[in-house]
Amino acid sequence: MKRCFKKILIGSYLLLLAAAPLSVKAQKQRRVQPRAEVQAMVTESLQASVHQYHYLKQQLKPDQWPRTFENGKLQTVTPYAWTGGFYPGGLLYLYEFSHDHNLLKEARARLEKMEPLKTVTAHHDLGFMMYCSFGNAYRLFEKPEYKAILVRSAQSLARRFDPRVGCIQSWDQVKSLDGKRLLKFPVIIDNMMNLELLFFASKATGEPLYKDIAIKHAEMTMKNHVRPDFSCYHVVDYDVETGAVKSRETQQGFSDNSAWSRGQAWGIYGFTMVYRETKDARFLQTAKGMADFFLNHPNLPKDKIPYWDFNVGQAGFDPPWNFDPLKYQPVPRDASAAAITVSALLELAGYVDRKTGDRYQRTAEAMLQSLSSPAYRAVTGENGGFVLKHASGGVPGNIEVDVPLIYADYYYLEALMRYRALKK
Numbered sequence: 433m434k435r436c437f438k439k440i441l442i443g444s445y446l447l448l449l450a451a452a453p454l455s456v457k458a459q460k461q462r463r464v465q466p467r468a469e470v471q472a473m474v475t476e477s478l479q480a481s482v483h484q485y486h487y488l489k490q491q492l493k494p495d496q497w498p499r500t501f502e503n504g505k506l507q508t509v510t511p512y513a514w515t516g517g518f519y520p521g522g523l524l525y526l527y528e529f530s531h532d533h534n535l536l537k538e539a540r541a542r543l544e545k546m547e548p549l550k551t552v553t554a555h556h557d558l559g560f561m562m563y564c565s566f567g568n569a570y571r572l573f574e575k576p577e578y579k580a581i582l583v584r585s586a587q588s589l590a591r592r593f594d595p596r597v598g599c600i601q602s603w604d605q606v607k608s609l610d611g612k613r614l615l616k617f618p619v620i621i622d623n624m625m626n627l628e629l630l631f632f633a634s635k636a637t638g639e640p641l642y643k644d645i646a647i648k649h650a651e652m653t654m655k656n657h658v659r660p661d662f663s664c665y666h667v668v669d670y671d672v673e674t675g676a677v678k679s680r681e682t683q684q685g686f687s688d689n690s691a692w693s694r695g696q697a698w699g700i701y702g703f704t705m706v707y708r709e710t711k712d713a714r715f716l717q718t719a720k721g722m723a724d725f726f727l728n729h730p731n732l733p734k735d736k737i738p739y740w741d742f743n744v745g746q747a748g749f750d751p752p753w754n755f756d757p758l759k760y761q762p763v764p765r766d767a768s769a770a771a772i773t774v775s776a777l778l779e780l781a782g783y784v785d786r787k788t789g790d791r792y793q794r795t796a797e798a799m800l801q802s803l804s805s806p807a808y809r810a811v812t813g814e815n816g817g818f819v820l821k822h823a824s825g826g827v828p829g830n831i832e833v834d835v836p837l838i839y840a841d842y843y844y845l846e847a848l849m850r851y852r853a854l855k856k
């Protein structure tokens with residue numbers, strides 16, 4: 433009897449030992465307990481978003497992809513726009529939450545039409561387009577055909593990598609905002625987001641080339657886009673022969689030296705994701721630095737939804753283009769930058785020390801609460817069917833200023849789902 437008890441004790445001890453690494457790992461991802469009132473808000477927001485996307489779906493013809501709602505009109509694009517993946521991706525998050533088969537049916541119909549995009553090599557946006565759509569579909573259903581489409585897309589994206597520069601070229605070429613110069617190898621901070629597709633392809637195929645390209649691109653971005661204070665340039669133009677930096681500037685921010693809010697958000701999210709894939713501490717430091725710049729900025733409003741640029745109208749920041757900072761008053765916010773940042777913070781909180789993780793998570797909760805309030809979240813049946821209001825696309829070009837944007841919705845839905853997953 434005694435021996436039997438001893439055996440049980442030893443057995444339990446061994447079991448505990450075996451379980452230890454697992455529970456530590458699990459704990460690492462969710463040090464902070466989700467709060468019940470935030471969970472309730474998240475559930476309510478997802479329910480409301482399901483209703484809203486049913487309404488959005490009704491407004492659309494099968495070949496129309498929703499982009500924004502301006503002057504009382506729904507604006508749509510083709511799936512070839514850089515935003516093509518966000519609508520099916522958002523539908524898939526909502527299906528994952530609700531198990532509503534009508535949303536899944538709509539997502540699948542959109543995915544079918546997006547398959548030919550896998551061979552696009554005209555720009556860097558393929559990661560956004562294919563990983564947010566087929567990446568989520570593969571995550572949920574693990575269909576080999578989705579994997580094959582993602583790998584083919586990664587091949588297309590990798591063709592834009594130039595080893596002389598060490599980067600993926602974002603656009604073929606673009607004129608500087610003052611119209612005086614042609615940038616021939618522009619790389620934008622947004623490009624960090626496309627790297628997730630490459631990491632996926634290496635894991636799916638066992639071929640390291642994709643991930644090697646992603647890591648090199650991230651290293652060059654860390655070196656040449658990120659400033660010493662952890663804000664970032666939007667665009668870096670390279671000399672393709674020598675790999676030297678030719679200029680650092682903006683296309684969508686207030687000035688070349690300002691902090692464009694969505695660019696900052698792409699950086700926080702992008703470097704967090706690259707740290708997840710590499711476990712290289714340099715990328716974690718960069719993600720943290722960029723997050724702290726955003727969260728500690730004296731010009732971040734109380735509700736923590738940033739202005740479209742942190743430096744609009746400030747001394748020392750001069751637009752390279754003919755722009756009156758008082759043109760839009762009050763200064764427009766960018767709910768998309770907030771949504772991207774919340775989603776990133778919920779992941780980053782699991783990679784840092786406990787105190788910092790607590791701070792990131794509590795800030796993410798506050799931002800989620802702002803976004804889910806009537807100030808930003810639309811009433812069902814309004815806002816053209818989009819969930820969020822008050823995002824800003826390209827203010828310098830007077831494009832999509834203070835409107836709903838499909839990518840604000842996508843990252844908001846992702847953040848809600850990430851928060852929801854904390855309780856498991």
Ligand code: GLY
Pocket residue numbers: 514622684694825
């Ligand atoms: N990637 C384009 C944008 O953030 O506006």
